[in-house]
Amino acid sequence: MRYPQTFIDDLKRQADIVRVVQDYVQLKKKGSNWMACCPFHKEKTPSFSVSPAKEIFYCFGCHKGGSVFNFVMEIERVSFPEAIKLVADKSGVALPVMVDDSRFQARRLELEEVIELNKWALEWWEQQLESSGEGRIARDYLEAREITEETRKTFRLGYAPDSWEALSSHLRQKGATQDQIERSGLVVKKESGTGSYDRFRGRLIFPVIDIQGKPIAFGGRTLRNEDAKYINSPETAAYVKGRNLFGLNLTRDEIRRSEFVILVEGFLDLIVPYQFGIRNVAASLGTALTPDQVKLLGRFARKVVVNYDGDKAGVQAAKKAIEILLAEDLEVKILVLPDGADPDDFLKKFGATEYHRRRGEAQPHLQFVIDQAVADRKLSNPADKEAAIDEVLPYVRAVNSRIQKREYFDFAMSALRISDTTLRRELWHSIRGGAGDGARARRVISKPAQLKLTVAEEHLLSAVFADDTLRASVLGMLQPEDYEDLATAAIFRALLELEREHQAVSFESVSLKTEGDEQVSALLPMLMMNESLHASNKHYTPEECVYAFRLMKLQNSIDELRDQSSIAERDGDTEKLAKLSVGQTELERRKRALLPRPEVLQTGS
Ligand SMILES: [Zn+2]
Numbered sequence: 001m002r003y004p005q006t007f008i009d010d011l012k013r014q015a016d017i018v019r020v021v022q023d024y025v026q027l028k029k030k031g032s033n034w035m036a037c038c039p040f041h042k043e044k045t046p047s048f049s050v051s052p053a054k055e056i057f058y059c060f061g062c063h064k065g066g067s068v069f070n071f072v073m074e075i076e077r078v079s080f081p082e083a084i085k086l087v088a089d090k091s092g093v094a095l096p097v098m099v100d101d102s103r104f105q106a107r108r109l110e111l112e113e114v115i116e117l118n119k120w121a122l123e124w125w126e127q128q129l130e131s132s133g134e135g136r137i138a139r140d141y142l143e144a145r146e147i148t149e150e151t152r153k154t155f156r157l158g159y160a161p162d163s164w165e166a167l168s169s170h171l172r173q174k175g176a177t178q179d180q181i182e183r184s185g186l187v188v189k190k191e192s193g194t195g196s197y198d199r200f201r202g203r204l205i206f207p208v209i210d211i212q213g214k215p216i217a218f219g220g221r222t223l224r225n226e227d228a229k230y231i232n233s234p235e236t237a238a239y240v241k242g243r244n245l246f247g248l249n250l251t252r253d254e255i256r257r258s259e260f261v262i263l264v265e266g267f268l269d270l271i272v273p274y275q276f277g278i279r280n281v282a283a284s285l286g287t288a289l290t291p292d293q294v295k296l297l298g299r300f301a302r303k304v305v306v307n308y309d310g311d312k313a314g315v316q317a318a319k320k321a322i323e324i325l326l327a328e329d330l331e332v333k334i335l336v337l338p339d340g341a342d343p344d345d346f347l348k349k350f351g352a353t354e355y356h357r358r359r360g361e362a363q364p365h366l367q368f369v370i371d372q373a374v375a376d377r378k379l380s381n382p383a384d385k386e387a388a389i390d391e392v393l394p395y396v397r398a399v400n401s402r403i404q405k406r407e408y409f410d411f412a413m414s415a416l417r418i419s420d421t422t423l424r425r426e427l428w429h430s431i432r433g434g435a436g437d438g439a440r441a442r443r444v445i446s447k448p449a450q451l452k453l454t455v456a457e458e459h460l461l462s463a464v465f466a467d468d469t470l471r472a473s474v475l476g477m478l479q480p481e482d483y484e485d486l487a488t489a490a491i492f493r494a495l496l497e498l499e500r501e502h503q504a505v506s507f508e509s510v511s512l513k514t515e516g517d518e519q520v521s522a523l524l525p526m527l528m529m530n531e532s533l534h535a536s537n538k539h540y541t542p543e544e545c546v547y548a549f550r551l552m553k554l555q556n557s558i559d560e561l562r563d564q565s566s567i568a569e570r571d572g573d574t575e576k577l578a579k580l581s582v583g584q585t586e587l588e589r590r591k592r593a594l595l596p597r598p599e600v601l602q603t604g605s
Pocket of ligand 1: 038039040041048059060061062063064
């Protein structure tokens with residue numbers, strides 16, 4: 001922590017969350033809250049709300065929420081300390097002297113140094129490309145690739161001369177020390193002894209510029225047919241792999257405007273379309289797409305057309321990308337250009353109109369996955385069919401919306417020609433989410449499963465948050481076994497602790513207590529915002545609450561047994577099936593016993 005905690009607490013009180021948010025979105029007063037169309041996802045009716053009383057924001061559409069600092073971090077893509085600075089700025093609060101944190105300071109300084117050296121290097125490389133004699137080789141290359149001078153300048157391309165130390169000497173002349181040069185990643189340290197040599201030699205330089213406009217890293221393409229066609233900057237204080245997308249600094253407005261983004265792989269796959277006027281593009285920089293990159297992308301559009309190379313490696317990379325994109329709830333289509341063409345080749349051969357036409361016909365992600373899965377298989381062969389199912393189902397499971405998931409599932413079943421209703425039901429159980437099947441559906445795409453509360457759970461918890469008296473009574477009646485199996489157990493534990501410590505329940509205090517459980521922490525803004533929306537509509541007695549929680553818990557166990565049964569049935573394990581069925585009957589009996597007489601609970605039976 002850089003700033004004293006007391007300052008952060010004070011600032012939070014002084015900063016008017018409505019005023020800060022107002023800088024970014026048009027808020028309208030509604031009751032005690034303020035509403036707007038969400039800046040984090042696309043929508044026509046406002047579901048983004050800000051509560052000045054609770055000092056939180058929450059979007060009922062995309063579920064983003066939190067404090068004023070969370071809002072600024074999210075919308076500006078900045079770190080926590082940077083958000084504090086921005087909020088202090090906006091609120092006219094002077095920043096205090098930072099708490100001594102020498103490591104942080106050193107890192108900050110190093111980051112600024114690396115950016116500074118990168119700027120010097122880039123300007124110099126641009127000059128080399130523009131006018132040096134040796135730079136002709138790069139100018140010729142660009143001409144052969146039909147890259148115009150305007151495009152070259154827009155993307156700030158450069159040329160690194162074929163020399164071991166030309167750049168290093170230039171940087172030293174500008175005043176950089178050997179240490180600074182080594183930390184910048186622009187050179188490679190010599191293995192033996194001291195000293196270093198220029199990393200990029202005889203290469204065309206593509207700068208990676210972040211959305212704040214800073215050159216954070218470089219890619220260099222060989223112009224001498226070396227084995228390594230491309231080399232890239234190593235990680236430095238300014239550059240972490242997998243956090244940025246190439247081109248986004250130039251294309252983000254067009255991506256927002258067109259409401260979708262075309263995702264490509266390489267530098268030229270972005271630069272060439274850009275030159276052809278296709279400007280809603282971002283490039284994943286050759287490495288596999290990462291969740292961080294997808295989160296960044298998701299700020300600008302929720303629909304993605306993946307247009308990777310049509311070769312085998314490209315198809316594999318596209319499938320991997322689908323997983324990551326679905327996990328962030330983006331809508332995904334796949335564009336495969338004919339004959340394994342990349343966007344660069346295709347546009348030069350067939351032009352933008354043809355490209356747009358193909359793009360319009362891009363396949364929904366599932367169709368693409370199915371096509372790949374059945375490509376070299378015979379569906380009449382059971383082993384082949386099973387393999388195809390295994391390959392396709394994870395992509396259905398990864399879909400978050402249950403309705404959409406069902407639609408995709410039915411689509412996949414008919415595409416894979418599975419008509420047997422028992423098998424269909426088993427497969428559905430294995431992917432419908434929540435607990436269940438180990439074997440097959442487990443290998444499913446690993447989204448850190450988003451917690452989905454039942455409506456009842458949500459309402460009840462909101463009520464418990466809203467009403468101090470109700471909360472005290474409910475907490476007094478609850479036994480650990482009543483909540484321990486619920487997804488929201490961490491919230492109950494936090495509330496109980498706060499109660500014991502006589503601490504107030506607020507967004508901050510509960511957040512602190514549930515810090516270890518990210519999924520649960522993420523639910524807090526919703527529960528607290530719900531509170532103000534629902535509190536007046538429905539009143540629960542403490543008994544009703546406890547009763548409902550117990551019922552929920554029973555229902556969870558019943559669902560789980562049911563899932564296990566359908567697997568046992570599939571595997572023909574009759575012994576297990578019988579055991580499960582006994583358990584199920586018992587749970588059903590307990591549920592029935594619970595149903596009509598909630599008052600029995602008061603005796604704690
Ligand atoms: Zn939203």
